[in-house]
Amino acid sequence: xxxxxxxxxxxxxxxxxxxxxxxxxxxxxxxxxxxxxxxxxxxxxxxxxxxxxxxxxxxxxxxxxxxxxxxxxxxxxxxxxxxxxxxxxxxxxxxxxxxxxxxxxxxxxxxxxxxxxxxxxxxxxxxxxxxxxxxxxxxxxxxxxxxxxxxxxxxxxxxxxxxxxxxxxxxxxxxxxxxxxxxxxxxxxxxxxxxxxxxxxxxxxxxxxxxxxxxxxxxxxxxxxxxxxxxxxxxxxxxxxxxxxxxxxxxxxxxxxxxxxxxxxxxxxxxxxxxxxxxxxxxxxxxxxxxxxxxxxxxxxxxxxxxxxxxxxxxxxxxxxxxxxxxxxxxxxxxxxxxxxxxxxxxxxxxxxxxxxxxxxxxxxxxxxxxxxxxxxxxxxxxxxxxxxxxxxxxxxxxxxxxxxxxxxxxxxxxxxxxxxx
Amino acid sequence: xxxxxxxxxxxxxxxxxxxxxxxxxxxxxxxxxxxxxxxxxxxxxxxxxxxxxxxxxxxxxxxxxxxxxxxxxxxxxxxxxxxxxxxxxxxxxxxxxxxxxxxxxxxxxxxxxxxxxxxxxxxxxxxxxxxxxxxxxxxxxxxxxxxxxxxxxxxxxxxxxxxxxxxxxxxxxxxxxxxxxxxxxxxxxxxxxxxxxxxxxxxxxxxxxxxxxxxxxxxxxxxxxxxxxxxxxxxxxxxxxxxxxxxxxxxxxxxxxxxxxxxxxxxxxxxxxxxxxxxxxxxxxxxxxxxxxxxxxxxxxxxxxxxxxxxxxxxxxxxxxxxxxxxxxxxxxxxxxxxxxxxxxxxxxxxxxxxxxxxxxxxxxxxxxxxxxxxxxxxxxxxxxxxxxxxxxxxxxxxxxxxxxxxxxxxxxxxxxxxxxx
Numbered sequence: 003x004x005x006x007x008x009x010x011x012x013x014x015x016x017x018x019x020x021x022x023x024x025x026x027x028x029x030x031x032x033x034x035x036x037x038x039x040x041x042x043x044x045x046x047x048x049x050x051x052x053x054x055x056x057x058x059x060x061x062x063x064x065x066x067x068x069x070x071x072x073x074x075x076x077x078x079x080x081x082x083x084x085x086x087x088x089x090x091x092x093x094x095x096x097x098x099x100x101x102x103x104x105x106x107x108x109x110x111x112x113x114x115x116x117x118x119x120x121x122x123x124x125x126x127x128x129x130x131x132x133x134x135x136x137x138x139x140x141x142x143x144x145x146x147x148x149x150x151x152x153x154x155x156x157x158x159x160x161x162x163x164x165x166x167x168x169x170x171x172x173x174x175x176x177x178x179x180x181x182x183x184x185x186x187x188x189x190x191x192x193x194x195x196x197x198x199x200x201x202x203x204x205x206x207x208x209x210x211x212x213x214x215x216x217x218x219x220x221x222x223x224x225x226x227x228x229x230x231x232x233x234x235x236x237x238x239x240x241x242x243x244x245x246x247x248x249x250x251x252x253x254x255x256x257x258x259x260x261x262x263x264x265x266x267x268x269x270x271x272x273x274x275x276x277x278x279x280x281x282x283x284x285x286x287x288x289x290x291x292x293x294x295x296x297x298x299x300x301x302x303x304x305x306x307x308x309x310x311x312x313x314x315x316x317x318x319x320x321x322x323x324x325x326x327x328x329x330x331x332x333x334x335x336x337x338x339x340x341x342x343x344x345x346x347x348x349x350x351x352x353x354x355x356x357x358x359x360x361x362x363x364x365x366x367x368x369x370x371x372x373x374x375x376x377x378x379x380x381x382x383x384x385x386x387x388x389x390x391x392x393x394x395x396x397x398x399x400x401x402x403x404x405x406x407x408x409x410x411x412x413x414x415x416x417x418x419x420x421x422x423x424x
Numbered sequence: 425x426x427x428x429x430x431x432x433x434x435x436x437x438x439x440x441x442x443x444x445x446x447x448x449x450x451x452x453x454x455x456x457x458x459x460x461x462x463x464x465x466x467x468x469x470x471x472x473x474x475x476x477x478x479x480x481x482x483x484x485x486x487x488x489x490x491x492x493x494x495x496x497x498x499x500x501x502x503x504x505x506x507x508x509x510x511x512x513x514x515x516x517x518x519x520x521x522x523x524x525x526x527x528x529x530x531x532x533x534x535x536x537x538x539x540x541x542x543x544x545x546x547x548x549x550x551x552x553x554x555x556x557x558x559x560x561x562x563x564x565x566x567x568x569x570x571x572x573x574x575x576x577x578x579x580x581x582x583x584x585x586x587x588x589x590x591x592x593x594x595x596x597x598x599x600x601x602x603x604x605x606x607x608x609x610x611x612x613x614x615x616x617x618x619x620x621x622x623x624x625x626x627x628x629x630x631x632x633x634x635x636x637x638x639x640x641x642x643x644x645x646x647x648x649x650x651x652x653x654x655x656x657x658x659x660x661x662x663x664x665x666x667x668x669x670x671x672x673x674x675x676x677x678x679x680x681x682x683x684x685x686x687x688x689x690x691x692x693x694x695x696x697x698x699x700x701x702x703x704x705x706x707x708x709x710x711x712x713x714x715x716x717x718x719x720x721x722x723x724x725x726x727x728x729x730x731x732x733x734x735x736x737x738x739x740x741x742x743x744x745x746x747x748x749x750x751x752x753x754x755x756x757x758x759x760x761x762x763x764x765x766x767x768x769x770x771x772x773x774x775x776x777x778x779x780x781x782x783x784x785x786x787x788x789x790x791x792x793x794x795x796x797x798x799x800x801x802x803x804x805x806x807x808x809x810x811x812x813x814x815x816x817x818x819x820x821x822x823x824x825x826x827x828x829x830x831x832x833x834x835x836x837x838x839x840x841x842x843x844x845x846x
Contacts, residue, residue: 083824090529090818097527098537105519107512107779115520118758120792132830163828199792218640220648222792241844247837254833286832332807336540343809348837351810351818354825357529358806370542370621370644372804382794384780385754387765388773396512396773402505403776406585408554410708411676415669415770422663 003249003263003278003300005271011311017299018316020260020365023228028211032182035208036215039186044193050183055158062194064165064176072165080163084135087355088170091143094357098376099147102385110392117380119149120222122196124188125173126156126203129180133161134204136353140360141202141224141374142171148379154198156184181205185212189221200224202361202374224374228365231260232349233318233338235309235331236274238267240324241345245270246277248322248348249298250291257293260364262316263300264309271300310334317368320349339368393419425671425685425700425722427693433733439721440738442682442787445650450633454604457630458637461608466615472605477580484616486587486598494587502585506557509777510592513565516779520798521569524807532814539802541571542644544618546610547595548578548625551602555583556626558775562782563624563646563796564593570801576620578606603627607634611643622646624783624796646796650787653682654771655740655760657731657753658696660689662746663767667692668699670744670770671720672713679715682786684738685722686731693722732756739790742771761790815841 009017038046044062051057073081104114125141127134138155145153155173157164158180168176177195179187185205191197200222201213210227217223232252236245249261265271278295282288303309310331313321317337325331328343335341339362340352353360361374388396397416404413431439460468466484473479495503526536547563549556560577567575577595579586580602590598599617601609607627613619622644623635632649639645654674658667671683687693700717704710725731732753735743739759747753750765757763761784762774775782783796810818819842826835 079824080828083821083828086821087825090533093529094527094535097525100522103519105516105779107515111512111773111778113516113779115797116755121758134829136825136829214640218636220787220789222789226642243840244837244844247833247840251831251833251837254831281833281836285836286830291833329809333538335805336543337803338805340806341808343807346812346815346841347808347810348841350822350826350834350837351533351815352806352808353834354822355818356533356808356810357527357535358808363803365642367642367644368803368805370803372802373806375537375804377799377804380794381759381785381790381792382797382799383757383760383790384762384774384795385765386763386769386774386778386780387751388769388778390768393768393773396777399505399508400772400776402501403509403558404772406502406505407556407558408708409673409676411669411673411703411713412772412775414703414707415666415673415772418665418669419768419770422666 003275003295003298005275005300005302007302008304009301014312014315017301020228021258025211028207029215032208032211032215035182036186036212039183039192040190047179047183047187047192050181051179054181059178062177062179064178069165069169069176072162072169075162076166081166084163084167084170087136087139088143090355090357091139092147095144095147095376108392108395110389111396113384113386115382115384117382119151119380120200121150122152122154122198123150123379124154124156124198124201126184126188126201126205126209127159127164128205128209129158133159133164135161135163135167136360137204138164138167138171142167142173144359144374144376145379146172147376150379152196152198154188154196156180156188156195182208182212185209185216189216224361224378225363225371226367229258229260230255231318231364232320232322233262233264233313233316234322234324235264235313236270236324237265237326238270239326240270242270242273242277244345244348245274245324246281249278249295250281250285251348251350252320253291253294253298254285254287256290259294261294261298262318264303264312266303266305266309268302271302275300306331317366319362319364319368322349337369339363339373390423394423425697425717425720427697427722427724429724430726431723436734436737439723442650443680447633447636450629451637454630454633454637457604458608458634461605461614462612469601469605469609469614472603473601476603481600484599484601486600491587491591491598494584494591497584498588503588506585506589506592509558509561510565512777512779513561514569517566517569517798530814530817532811533818535806535808537804537806539804541573541802542622543572544574544576544620545572545801546576546578546620546623548606548610548623548627548631549581549586550627550631551580555581555586557583557585557589558782559626560586560589560593564589564595566781566796566798567801568594569798572801574618574620576610576618578602578610578617604630604634607631607638611638646783646800647785647793648789651680651682652677653740653786654742654744655684655686655735655738656744656746657686657735658692658746659687659748660692661748662692664692664695664699666767666770667696667746668703671700671717672703672707673770673772674742675713675716675720676707676709678712681716683716683720684740686725686734688725688727688731690724693724697722728753739788741784741786741790744771759791761785761795812845816845
């Protein structure tokens with residue numbers, strides 16, 4: 003890693019800048035795909051599968067049998083692991099459901115919010131070398147807890163772990179469709195695939211561009227996406243080999259993965275740097291990881307206060323605090339997707355099975371966005387009831403405000419009622 | 425109103441379709457404005473104010489004195505009304521703050537979420553004939569409760585009620601800038617105006633287009649916007665004059681306001697229709713309201729079940745349930761922004777002062793979006809701590825899943841730690 007020692011604050015912004023994703027060209031190529039699916043439905047899905055993936059789509063939907071039998075194709079250890087992850091993620095997310103609380107703001111004026119699951123949601127899971135069944139859990143479990151009536155899965159993968167996870171989370175229908183065309187199918191609907199109101203899930207730059215395009219048309223999406231990233235803040239109580247392993251577990255995602263190490267200890271930075279090559283050498287994805295590590299930065303700072311400021315400015319998707327007073331530091335962190343405390347809390351655990359969600363804001367979006375949670379799958383509808391007593395007390399306030407905003411009919415809707423009670 | 429009797433379900437979708445907003449042309453006109461502000465900052469703001477509004481911008485910022493003295497320019501009745509609305513809105517939104525709850529998903533594996541206010545938020549309040557000081561309260565109060573450190577207001581209006589409300593909600597800086605250029609200033613920052621992470625507030629189609637454009641660049645916005653709308657479901661227990669007044673209070677927003685009345689009682693529909701003209705006649709905005717009413721629909725249905733289905737399909741921003749069993753019906757509503765129960769709960773009360781928020785999803789977005797709340801102004805950061813005991817119990821699950829997803833470095837980050845504990 004490149005070690006940068008005591009950079010001036012004026013340099014921080016440049017140091018922390020992420021590579022800009024050029025999206026206009028990709029959007030231009032994705033737009034016709036969206037149009038084709040919108041106009042031609044399933045026929046377009048078949049043509050595009052043949053054109054881009056050389057796949058003859060037979061039945062577009064996975065059968066219920068394929069889903070219910072998927073578990074039989076998994077080895078028992080993996081099946082048990084998925085079951086344990088399911089339990090932990092369910093337990094953590096279940097606590098996010100809020101019961102409505104009625105609040106009487108004035109006598110006779112009662113207001114509350116009720117959470118309702120978004121009726122139809124879509125989950126996209128990419129294909130490729132690694133079957134991301136963990137993401138089926140991370141998106142499906144909060145949808146299940148939220149009470150979404152239709153949970154639609156699109157994935158070009160037929161890996162049994164994906165279908166097994168789909169069964170666990172109660173996916174209502176699953177389709178073997180991938181790429182930007184899957185996003186289009188979920189956004190517009192086809193003869194086979196139901197239109198949904200919100201689309202979740204990771205994907206390559208075409209999928210991401212498709213999600214941004216449909217989102218500008220009013221289909222809700224989970225959040226804008228960028229390359230995955232980790233920042234580690236470590237001191238001399240950190241185990242350098244663990245820090246190196248955490249950096250590499252981010253780096254193996256690909257050459258565009260963002261890896262940042264921050265410390266006030268020069269010794270720690272040096273020993274982590276020493277530990278990296280031998281661990282890297284033994285990785286199957288070592289070429290990918292080596293590129294990400296080559297682009298990564300290790301920043302040496304004067305003080306904990308500097309480190310906290312820099313981390314808040316960066317707004318990492320994942321932030322590992324391997325420092326003696328990790329929890330105290332975490333309380334001063336205002337921008338991050340998910341925080342991991344201490345030597346025995348690797349990001350991997352949150353990625354898979356500790357219970358927290360792994361769909362998190364990248365690219366600095368943690369300044370304004372939260373990771374996926376049950377909140378992402380519900381609407382909170384406000385409800386209010388005003389009694390005769392209530393309108394008598396509240397009414398004059400509303401009349402005065404409506405009049406001042408020159409909205410006379412708003413005022414009259416109250417005045418008429420007050421008059422009827424005289 | 426046009427009364428449509430017993431439409432077949434196959435016709436509902438056409439009946440409930442909102443007018444399509446053509447945005448591409450507007451976006452083309454807004455894009456250069458955004459670029460100009462991005463490149464030239466305050467200079468662009470001055471040029472654009474002169475060009476579009478014929479305004480010579482002197483000082484761009486409102487002075488602290490202007491804000492603190494604004495209350496002296498208001499009459500006491502209005503000042504008291506704003507104060508009462510502030511109290512009610514504050515009380516309702518305060519209940520939305522969630523305390524972190526630590527959840528032990530397995531022994532030694534502890535996960536929680538902490539809510540942190542978005543550090544910098546921008547509020548836009550349009551100018552025009554009516555000073556929307558109520559929207560300053562609706563956006564500023566949840567920002568204040570969330571603990572946002574910088575609350576930046578842009579508005580072309582210098583109405584004292586707006587500045588007085590800005591002072592109440594703790595706006596940190598306010599600027600006399602309006603239109604698409606104000607959104608650009610908040611998104612990119614200028615010499616005077618700080619860049620923010622999330623932008624809230626209503627506006628004309630230029631402002632809306634600007635918000636959508638900056639949102640596609642990753643600046644968060646409150647939600648996509650469309651014309652305001654109300655649906656009223658009324659039975660023979662409803663007071664026809666009240667229903668007519670509620671329809672008109674929506675209609676006076678403008679000719680594109682969406683007004684829908686649903687009933688299983690032909691008599692109710694007829695009596696509301698009879699009450700409309702005389703109430704309409706007495707409104708100062710009667711031309712605007714008359715156009716909206718001319719485009720509105722009254723739909724007669726067979727049963728309560730039909731009415732509930734139709735209302736859920738429409739997904740109204742505001743839904744008034746003037747029926748005997750209003751609360752029971754509200755429990756079956758899954759798509760709506762805000763629900764008003766009974767004869768004495770006009771939408772006006774929620775617009776101004778009952779306590780609920782008036783920034784709500786229009787255009788059917790209520791299927792996937794919630795109205796503005798304290799949630800809109802916070803990020804929920806997940807935090808986790810795993811003890812040595814915890815990693816021993818959880819570790820093997822993570823190892824099995826990482827291996828199955830071919831993410832070897834993820835597995836090793838756990839294996840290394842487990843080995844160190846042997």
